[in-house]
Amino acid sequence: xxxxxxxxxxxxxxxxxxxxxxxxxxxxxxxxxxxxxxxxxxxxxxxxxxxxxxxxxxxxxxxxxxxxxxxxxxxxxxxxxxxxxxxxxxxxxxxxxxxxxxxxxxxxxxxxxxxxxxxxxxxxxxxxxxxxxxxxxxxxxxxxxxxxxxxxxxxxxxxxxxxxxxxxxxxxxxxxxxxxxxxxxxxxxxxxxxxxxxxxxxxxxxxxxxxxxxxxxxxxxxxxxxxxxxxxxxxxxxxxxxxxxxxxxxxxxxxxxxxxxxxxxxxx
Numbered sequence: 431x432x433x434x435x436x437x438x439x440x441x442x443x444x445x446x447x448x449x450x451x452x453x454x455x456x457x458x459x460x461x462x463x464x465x466x467x468x469x470x471x472x473x474x475x476x477x478x479x480x481x482x483x484x485x486x487x488x489x490x491x492x493x494x495x496x497x498x499x500x501x502x503x504x505x506x507x508x509x510x511x512x513x514x515x516x517x518x519x520x521x522x523x524x525x526x527x528x529x530x531x532x533x534x535x536x537x538x539x540x541x542x543x544x545x546x547x548x549x550x551x552x553x554x555x556x557x558x559x560x561x562x563x564x565x566x567x568x569x570x571x572x573x574x575x576x577x578x579x580x581x582x583x584x585x586x587x588x589x590x591x592x593x594x595x596x597x598x599x600x601x602x603x604x605x606x607x608x609x610x611x612x613x614x615x616x617x618x619x620x621x622x623x624x625x626x627x628x629x630x631x632x633x634x635x636x637x638x639x640x641x642x643x644x645x646x647x648x649x650x651x652x653x654x655x656x657x658x659x660x661x662x663x664x665x666x667x668x669x670x671x672x673x674x675x676x677x678x679x680x681x682x683x684x685x686x687x688x689x690x691x692x693x694x695x696x697x698x
Contacts, residue, residue: 431625434618438567441614448607455605463603464660469495469504472525476507477514483686484548485510485523486588488536488581489555492596494527495669497659501525503666505555505593508673516681532559533573537580544581549588551680552581558596561616571622578626578633589684590633593676595620597640602654603661636679645671 445452468491475482487493487506495504502508510521526543528536533556554577560570578590598604599613620637627635645657649671657668664672680686 434567434621438615438618441611441618445611452605452608452611455608459603463662466496466660466663468527468529469498469501469525471501472506474502474507474510474523476510476521476523477517477519479517479519482520482522483513483517483550485513485521485551485553486544486549487523487525487527487553487555488540489527490531490536490557490559491527491529492558492664493525493555494529495525496529497663498666498669504669505664505673505676508670509553509677510673512674512677513680516677517686527555530559532556532563532565533570533577535559537573537577541580541584544584549585550686551591551684552585552588553591553593553676553680554578555593557616557619558598561596561598561612561619564615567615567618567622570619571626574623575626575629578630582630582632586632588632589686590630591676591680591684592623592627592633592635593672593679594636594638594640595623600640600642600654600657601662602658634679634684636676638675638679 487509493505495501495506498504500507504525506523506525510523514521524545526540528540531539536556556574557570560573565573574592581588581590595616598616599609601609604612617639620639623635624637627633642654646652649667651657651667657665659665
């Protein structure tokens, strides 16, 4: 932990001389960046079974489906479809997300929208906006801990999964300079999630760092542009890959036992 704090401050010191350049690059990017809408249709059902698994996805713009028209093509629909196939049961899914939100903003503004019904799995997709706002790793960890505890308080029966950090180091809309420094910070935020997850038996973290080699190897795409809708947000292809990877992680590592209303054997 001390080493990561030193890495954080070292990154800050290294960024100071080039900060004016990065600021100009960021302003130019923001001025010319397309304003894509969030996806439509925030609820759905994938597969079929006698006792459906209730899945909620919660987070920022990627969970909100920016880059595709319908959530069926986004992380939520793709995750549900793959998980339904793996578990051979129905996945009743719902999305609660907002573009531009940090972990703290999600906790303060979105939790009131959570359904009262029991949830079996809550998947959290956050980290991009905390990175863009240059929030420190320990502030991020505190915000995520508070979010996880708030979710567990309202839905104690749910398994909570934090999916892997946004691959900021791959965002082709960013300059190599911005990718380097923000990618470094995102990596530190991810390490904090790896430390947080063991604190709670109902919490898991999908500890995976996206690489071009992995994406290209298990997809039909061969160009970096194919993985983005706007240079930052995922394309339909990337949402599919992300959903499949996350579903497999859940199937392999997360207990999928149902609440008392029904039962399903653990897959782990």
